[in-house]
Amino acid sequence: MDLNFDLYMTDVVNQARNEIEAAGYEQLTTAEEVDSVLQQDGTTLVMVNSVCGCAGGIARPAAAHALHYDNLPDRLVTVFAGQDKEATQQARDYFEGYAPSSPSFALIKDGKITKMVERHQIEGHEVMDVINQLQSLFDTYCEEK
Numbered sequence: 806m807d808l809n810f811d812l813y814m815t816d817v818v819n820q821a822r823n824e825i826e827a828a829g830y831e832q833l834t835t836a837e838e839v840d841s842v843l844q845q846d847g848t849t850l851v852m853v854n855s856v857c858g859c860a861g862g863i864a865r866p867a868a869a870h871a872l873h874y875d876n877l878p879d880r881l882v883t884v885f886a887g888q889d890k891e892a893t894q895q896a897r898d899y900f901e902g903y904a905p906s907s908p909s910f911a912l913i914k915d916g917k918i919t920k921m922v923e924r925h926q927i928e929g930h931e932v933m934d935v936i937n938q939l940q941s942l943f944d945t946y947c948e949e950k
């Protein structure tokens with residue numbers, strides 16, 4: 806592999822990780838971490854992060870801005886598709902009835918999937934559309950903080 810490409814991709818991945826972490830999401834990098842969080846009672850928003858353009862231009866900004874709201878999940882976590890493969894696969898095991906999709910968001914309540922915002926609902930849409938989708942999930946499944 807080209808060393809310059811590897812360094813570039815490392816920078817892109819690190820930037821994507823830092824953006825979502827700065828927004829308040831905890832990174833889950835192992836299957837055990839995923840189970841530990843997603844099996845808890847309450848609500849958890851899982852962002853399946855990626856390096857694609859719609860993740861950086863739409864999904865991560867929506868993930869951050871959707872949190873300026875009264876109703877919020879109990880926990881905010883992220884797994885990174887293509888990077889933390891074990892954690893991502895473990896999280897997807899909770900997304901019963903949904904095909905693998907990244908970027909995407911899953912709202913888990915008491916260990917069970919309630920609803921997902923899939924890639925096709927993100928890619929080609931405005932950031933505000935995705936924020937509205939997430940906040941609608943928060944209104945339906947989460948309590949006011």
